[in-house]
Amino acid sequence: MPAPPVGTSLRELYLSESARIRHGFEETGDGHEAAKRRSDLVNAIAARLWEELISSSPEGPQRFCLVALGGFGRGLLLPYSDVDMLFLSEGNSLEQQLRDRVRRVCQEMWDLRFRVSPFSRTLAECERVDRDNIEFTISLFDCRYLVGDRRLYSRLHDKIVPQLINREWQGVVQALSEVTRTRHARLGNTIFHLEPNIKESPGGVRDYNVAHWMSLLKMFEKDGDWPDLATLLPAPMREEAQQALDFLLAVRCFLHYQHGRDDNTLTWEAQDEAALRGIGLRGGEASSSAEWMRTYFRHARCIFRMLAQLLEEVPSARSSLYQQFQRWRSRVSNADFSVVEGRIFFHSSAAQDGDLVLRTFEFMAHHGLKLASDTEHRIEQILRSGTARFPCGGELWSHLRAILLAANAALALRSMHSLGVLGRLIPEFKLIDSLVVRDFYHRYTVDEHTFLTIDNLHRLSQPQSEWERRYGELLAEIERPELLYLALLLHDLGKGKQTESHLQASVQLTVGTLSGLGLEPQEVETVRFLIASHLEMSATLRRDIFDPETIAMFAERIGTPERLKMLCLMTYGDIKAVNPEALTPWKSENLWRLYITTANYMNRVVDDQRFHAELESDLISRVSALVPKREKQVREFLEGLPQRYLRTHAAEQVTIHFEMASQLRREPVQLALKLSRDLYELTVVTVDRPRLFATIAGVLSAWGMNIIKANAFSNAAGVVVDTLYFKDRFRTLELNPPERERFKRSAVDVLSGKADLEKLLERRAGADGNGVVKVTVETRIAFDNDSSSHSTLLELIAQDRPGLLYAIASTLSRSGCNIEVALIDTEGQMAIDVFYLTAEGFKLREGEVHSLREALREELSVE
């Protein structure tokens, strides 16, 4: 700054230079430069005032000097920020004369309209740390000489402050962490705010400053003296953090000038204005508000992440109980990783492969531990090296699946994302990096929203409310939860493409990813369906959910109960992740309502919704493709089978059943047994006859099997396709492989009439003790003669026990009922059965219903 001309009043100087600084900022948009120039200006003014009012020599008087602190000390002053200054004296207290002069200096500065924050301290007072005023001590870390006794200042800078730090750094670090954590907690521990405060919000200027101080203290602790400020922040983050700071300084300058005061709230309107003027952006080009905010969030995330690392490294003086816990956590270390103070380190220093990187994230997701910054740097190096080979195809899916299913999936995914690993494995994910959906509803960027949807589901395992408990139970029923999580991970990728509907775009983008994971066609179809339909349920909620037609249309679009469950949970997770208040109890209840009404509807129309060959040919062509030249027979087989059967079986499975049905003339009872995950799956294809279902259930019961799930369907020609999933309670089939054949033969014999079921059951009787009843289930028997046009619906809830299904089915047979369709399910100790019954081809009459009800009551009464 050129020397002010003689005679220029201080006010004129201040005003003209301030205007020049503002003009400069408006031209260049360089906030850093503007802040620096303003600091120089205040410097010059302070020096002038000192000269006029305190001492004509800039180095005098003795034992008294003026020191810049805080932001001013760092040489960066924002247009309306406070100016922190320390009037430092050596002796016990200021003489009255000096005190008056100091007051005048401050008065002059106030008159010039800048907010000076003066501190008067002696050297000795500076050395003490006041727990209630830790801010003052911290502001000393940025001290800078202005005017006055230079030797006095040197004593402060070279002796007093270093001594203070070396003595008190642990306490200061702790106090600093606590204050920061409190501030973060007050602001939701997230950088995502619709109108962030650039100074106070997580990822803002204050966080940068805290990171600066913590690094300073860390270096001091190592070297015992002032470190080189240029290399203060941890290396890999340094450049990015500096860019982030420059951005924030530009925004703060902009806000100060806009508001005319120290207001750091980035209001909605301010965002629009800043975007228009390209504030903080290279080249200062105008951008859309959404794109501009995206840049903001990227910078904020960088600072927040850097600070989080530093905070975690604080050796904490937490309770010894916590320390014990941390040490216990170290015991989860394994061959690849060590856990030290709750953070993951690589064991080997030569780690270079992508497989290890993925295992690290699996470990992270499983144990809920964060990575040490060293580990993060190594992973970034591995990515940059370009030589590391990352798993792909089925191997990749195996890792990804493990991460998605683990309780701390979101933690790991966030880390994968910020380190660039996720973008490497799923390139389309980069499209939604920090992507802002700019309205008053969406609080999070699309990537953060995605992680939250997954986290919302995992949190259901620890329900905090009645609602969470219900949805949690639903989650536990999902057969393939990994497909649900995968769908959530990919469901909003389409938002990164500027298209009308992000649904279609998401589906298109994920086609490549899904095939790249080596998923089977049915799995791909499920994920594709979920992504394409993820707004269906919300849309239906806007209609009248108590109108049967709404339910029917919705059920038709969804197809099967399993898909309905997954979609319900997807909707739950999605809405809850829009903003913390989005899933109100009102909405939650309506969503649940829609789910159960639709689930019930689906179970009540199985009988009426049957396949008709002349109407639908897609399935015919798919099955026919697998068994060429037999299309006519395929049509005959499919004719009359419930839609439920067709929707829950892949074309390959249907083909197997078709082949079995083709063999019936030769072998009237066709049986297939296989192990499917942890349950056995028995398929019976045969011609329908009285007591068939009961007999099958009886055979399984006689062999000590516990039926968990079952479906019984038949086609127009009277061919039955029954599938039963059971647990081998006594591990008969597992421990003795030949038993499997014997079991199958036994079943065939009984079903062919060659063996006597009663004899078989007798041998079993007494072998089953009464199991421990943990939860008493109340029996519920409900008949419905309205829902189906052909059959009487029986919905039954009962306490599960060995042989229950046989008992029920036998009772039905004895009462003269034919089972048209059976849908059997078990939930814990609760048996949930749905039967479509006819008597002599018609619905049951009232008298028949009554006697059947009595018979069932008797059978199911608890002994």
Place this chain on the structure above:
Amino acid sequence: MTKVEAVIQPSKLEAVKDALIEIGIDGMTVIEVRGHGRQKGHTEFYRGREYTVDLLPKVKLEIVLSDEMVEKAVQAIMNAARTGKIGDGKIFLSKVDEAIRIRNDERGVAAL
């Protein structure tokens, strides 16, 4: 000035909002509520548990208007929200003593 309170079916909210905007009313407050009049509740059984809804989900709109707009608004709401079935809802009118715009202390009809 009159306050118009309308309790309507949630599925009719969009239609009612559009109808009001069309006649020049674009300021309103919307609240998610539960309630019932003569419309019976619903009971569904799921997995052996009974889920009874006797307080049905509804939406309540609140608008304060100058008196000459009221009849138009009421007609617009009714036409958009009516299905003819029980459960359509109700509209209540009440007098408002004063309206004040927080931003600049404008009062009376000017504040609406």
